[in-house]
Amino acid sequence: MKGGVFTIAKAKFVTAKLDWIKIRLWEQPEIIINELLGIEIIDCELSDGQLRFYDYDSYYSYGLIHVYTYRNALSTPDCCIQLSGQACTQLEIILESKSLTWAKFFQVALEICEKVEFLRLDCALDDKNRVPYFTVEKLISKAKKNLYWSNGREYSIN
DSSP states (O other), X not given: OTTSOOOOOOGGGEEEEEEEEEEEESSOHHHIIIIISOOOGGGSEEEEOOOXXXXXXXXXXXXXXXXXXXXXXXXXXXXXXXXXXXXXXXXXXXXXXXXXOHHHHHHHHHHHOSOEEEEEEEEEEEEOOSSOSSOHHHHHHHXXXXXXXXXXXXXXXX
């Protein structure tokens, strides 16, 4: 471009991170907390609390990390991990301190549980390009070509 600066957006300046995780695991919460999350259960607090659409009546918390369960049946092999964006970051720090990755986390979940149901897994993209790599037009184009997956939802452009 004559007399100006021409910048090309690059994918290398786009980072992705997990921003919400909800996993139902058919295993005792103590095993999930100790073996999967790598946290000592004694360091967790057990509180009353419900998870919408489920019968859980309590949860273990370690900072922002929550594992929902049944207070009167703590040995029941059924619990649910729910992690907000900040909780995902907290767990990622724990994983990295043990030289583990998200891939290993999910692999261990599948190995130690009788059954695993991935209910929600959201990814956030941070685009640090001066000119965005993912423009609104590019995202609309990908949506129209069905280059996304959503559980029963369709896109709408307003």
